[in-house]
Amino acid sequence: MPTDVLESPVSVPATPVTATARRPRRRLRTIGSYTLLTVGALIILFPIYVTIVNSLLSPDQLVHQPPPLFPTNPQWHDYSAAWNGGQMSQYVTTSAIMTAIIVVGQLVTSVLAAYAFAFLTFPFKRTLFALCLATLMIPLEVTFITNLDTITSLHWFNTYAGLSIPFLATGFGIFLLRQAFLQIPRDLQEAAQLDGYGHFKFMLRVAVPLARPSLAALAVFSFLGAWNQYLWPLVSTGGTTPLNTVQIGLKQLLGTQVSTIPVSLAGAVIAFVPLVILLLIFQKQLVRSLTAGAVK
Amino acid sequence: MTAVTTAPPVVPDPLGGDGAGAGAARDAGGSSVTRSRRRKQSLLAYLLILPAMMLFGVFSFYPFLRNFKLMLYETPPVPGLPPHYVGLHQIIPTITSTQFTQSLVTTLFLVVLVVPISLLAGLGLAVAAHRKLKGMAVYRVIFSSTVVSSVAVASVVFGTLLNPVVGLLPWLGINPNPPALESSTWALPAVALITIWQFLGLSFIVMLAGLQSVPDELLEAARIDGAGPWTRFWRMTVPLLSPTIFFAGVISTIYAFQAFGAIDILIGSQNAVRLHTNVLIYNIINTLQIENNAGAAAIMSTVLFLILLVLTLLQIRLLERRVSYAN
Numbered sequence: 001m002p003t004d005v006l007e008s009p010v011s012v013p014a015t016p017v018t019a020t021a022r023r024p025r026r027r028l029r030t031i032g033s034y035t036l037l038t039v040g041a042l043i044i045l046f047p048i049y050v051t052i053v054n055s056l057l058s059p060d061q062l063v064h065q066p067p068p069l070f071p072t073n074p075q076w077h078d079y080s081a082a083w084n085g086g087q088m089s090q091y092v093t094t095s096a097i098m099t100a101i102i103v104v105g106q107l108v109t110s111v112l113a114a115y116a117f118a119f120l121t122f123p124f125k126r127t128l129f130a131l132c133l134a135t136l137m138i139p140l141e142v143t144f145i146t147n148l149d150t151i152t153s154l155h156w157f158n159t160y161a162g163l164s165i166p167f168l169a170t171g172f173g174i175f176l177l178r179q180a181f182l183q184i185p186r187d188l189q190e191a192a193q194l195d196g197y198g199h200f201k202f203m204l205r206v207a208v209p210l211a212r213p214s215l216a217a218l219a220v221f222s223f224l225g226a227w228n229q230y231l232w233p234l235v236s237t238g239g240t241t242p243l244n245t246v247q248i249g250l251k252q253l254l255g256t257q258v259s260t261i262p263v264s265l266a267g268a269v270i271a272f273v274p275l276v277i278l279l280l281i282f283q284k285q286l287v288r289s290l291t292a293g294a295v296k
Numbered sequence: 297m298t299a300v301t302t303a304p305p306v307v308p309d310p311l312g313g314d315g316a317g318a319g320a321a322r323d324a325g326g327s328s329v330t331r332s333r334r335r336k337q338s339l340l341a342y343l344l345i346l347p348a349m350m351l352f353g354v355f356s357f358y359p360f361l362r363n364f365k366l367m368l369y370e371t372p373p374v375p376g377l378p379p380h381y382v383g384l385h386q387i388i389p390t391i392t393s394t395q396f397t398q399s400l401v402t403t404l405f406l407v408v409l410v411v412p413i414s415l416l417a418g419l420g421l422a423v424a425a426h427r428k429l430k431g432m433a434v435y436r437v438i439f440s441s442t443v444v445s446s447v448a449v450a451s452v453v454f455g456t457l458l459n460p461v462v463g464l465l466p467w468l469g470i471n472p473n474p475p476a477l478e479s480s481t482w483a484l485p486a487v488a489l490i491t492i493w494q495f496l497g498l499s500f501i502v503m504l505a506g507l508q509s510v511p512d513e514l515l516e517a518a519r520i521d522g523a524g525p526w527t528r529f530w531r532m533t534v535p536l537l538s539p540t541i542f543f544a545g546v547i548s549t550i551y552a553f554q555a556f557g558a559i560d561i562l563i564g565s566q567n568a569v570r571l572h573t574n575v576l577i578y579n580i581i582n583t584l585q586i587e588n589n590a591g592a593a594a595i596m597s598t599v600l601f602l603i604l605l606v607l608t609l610l611q612i613r614l615l616e617r618r619v620s621y622a623n
Contacts, residue, residue: 007541008434013390030372033424033427033429034429036424037424037425037435038559040420040421040424040435040439041435041438041439043436043440043479044438044439044441044493047442047453047454047493048453048455049440050456050457051452051453051456054456054463062462062463063461063466064466065387065466065467066324067426067462067463067464080381092337101383102501108347109347109348110348112344112347112348113344113347113348113349113445115343115344116341116344116345120338120340120341120344121334121337121338121341122337122338122342123338124340124522125341125428128345128349131351131357132348132349132351134606135352135357137604137608137609138356138357138360138601139554139579139601140552140599141580141597141600141601141604142359142360142363142597142600142601143356143360143363143368144358145354145359145363145492145580145593145594145597146358146359146362146363146366147355147356147359147585147589150354150355150358150359165351165355166351166355167355168347168349168351169347169348169349169352171352174348181301184384199340212545214365217468221401223395224444227446227447228445228447230443230446230447230448230560231507231556231557231577231581232556234581235559235584235585236558238394238518240589246448247447249556249562250448250449250450250451250452250561251448251451251560253452254452254455254561254562257463258462259460261456261459264452265452265453265456267452268448268449268452268453271446271448271449272444272445272446272449275444275446276444277444278444279437279440279441279444280437283437283440284395286443286444287440287501287505290443290498290501290502291501291502296315
């Protein structure tokens with residue numbers, strides 16, 4: 001299964017015998033394909049485009065009919081209003097810190113555990129690995145009730161600890177990295193051992209560098225999950241207190257008045273931009289992690 | 297380095313204990329040296345998995361088990377009184393209550409609205425993007441772009457698109473009264489629309505990956521045999537992709553069962569019941585946070601867990617099948 005689903009040219013063009021006779025039909029088909037693709041792209045991009053345009057309109061233009069399709073007089077102050085007055089700067093900081101803790105934590109705990117499951121022999125190995133996978137079947141919808149009590153009794157309510165510590169380990173990450181570690185040839189281990197490498201040296205100098213693609217996939221996947229999560233930040237901070245993530249902040253920012261709409265739209269653009277950048281840079285890794293379960 | 301293929305000789309441990317390669321551990325033998333080395337390796341392994349296991353214990357297994365205990369305690373309707381033990385007596389009234397059955401029906405409606413449309417749309421886009429054409433990479437990025445959108449962003453975006461005063465709807469003369477998000481008929485379809493848009497990117501990615509694993513010769517042969525695009529799609533692509541479609545169906549069902557953010561942001565707990573948008577998970581959150589009734593919340597979350605468990609097991613079964621195909 002190719003991991004670069006989004007980039008690689010896949011279908012080999014047919015080479016029919018009567019190439020010349022088919023050419024006009026093929027061209028028609030190509031035009032048809034482009035039309036279909038462009039219509040699809042426009043439908044998907046339309047909501048995003050309208051959001052960006054509307055975030056730059058004044059309240060008067062916003063209710064103007066027909067609605068302007070281009071911001072002739074862009075109102076950039078809506079962005080500074082969202083950033084400062086709407087506290088998006090604070091929300092972004094909170095989300096960034098929480099996401100960083102979760103991504104780093106998941107990478108570390110997954111590397112350590114996956115290494116043990118891939119390279120070491122110990123009693124109850126299969127059982128313990130099955131337990132790691134079993135966590136994938138216990139959804140947050142079940143655990144959040146007790147986890148709220150737990151973080152409250154630890155005085156972690158509305159703190160970074162409460163936001164992030166419950167997510168520092170992931171069964172998916174252990175599974176993904178174990179798979180990657182198992183690909184490493186036995187010869188390499190034995191050679192490293194001959195060179196006097198201990199387990200930690202082998203892990204850091206050989207195993208982790210060789211598993212880089214999977215580590216990157218896991219990092220992008222956890223980033224996406226942490227940045228976009230909604231349920232836990234909502235309940236574990238009370239939703240109205242200062243430690244709000246971007247997602248919860250957007251809810252506070254959402255106004256019902258016409259005059260506040262551009263500000264909340266600017267907030268949405270601010271929340272979305274880091275992820276678009278993520279998609280553009282790491283699309284390969286993202287697709288790899290998303291289809292890690294779907295297709296081998 | 298690759299020349300070393302023989303069994304590793306016993307070397308002095310440079311790092312004091314953890315120097316044994318994985319190969320050595322599999323050596324059979326009852327000598328005390330091997331046994332102590334094996335013990336050291338086990339100890340190291342337990343140390344390595346300890347952080348993850350502790351976190352799983354505290355934040356997954358303990359709450360999972362405690363949920364069953366919570367189900368046995370009832371919170372009195374009078375605030376301030378502690379929950380008391382009622383055994384299994386709370387379970388039947390909770391799952392037969394109108395509020396719960398209605399939330400279950402609402403959730404199923406949402407699933408029915410979301411799953412078929414997002415599958416068809418994802419498949420359609422994937423088929424369109426499967427050809428080798430110039431600029432296809434750009435289209436693929438666009439089609440998969442909504443995979444990174446969060447529910448809050450999608451809610452703000454569509455909340456404005458559906459606004460009765462701003463933008464396109466009033467211009468197009470579509471002025472439903474009450475507005476879509478305040479109507480008991482259209483609020484749930486609006487939430488479904490947001491969920492579909494958000495899921496479309498993942499649906500596309502999964503379908504495209506599946507499509508790429510279908511041998512091109514098959515579709516090409518059908519084309520040469522004179523099958524039109526419509527026939528090829530329904531008679532060839534869909535049957536060949538059925539494992540992928542089924543898989544995408546399961547993950548989109550799980551996704552739809554867990555969706556509630558758009559309801560929290562655009563509709564709110566006060567209006568959720570009235571507008572028929574009080575989905576299961578939202579009902580659980582409000583039972584816990586507003587009614588402060590952990591016992592009832594635990595019962596309902598167990599029902600949700602069982603539904604998701606069946607779906608997840610189905611998903612794993614499909615994965616195993618797919619993986620064995622690939623091998």
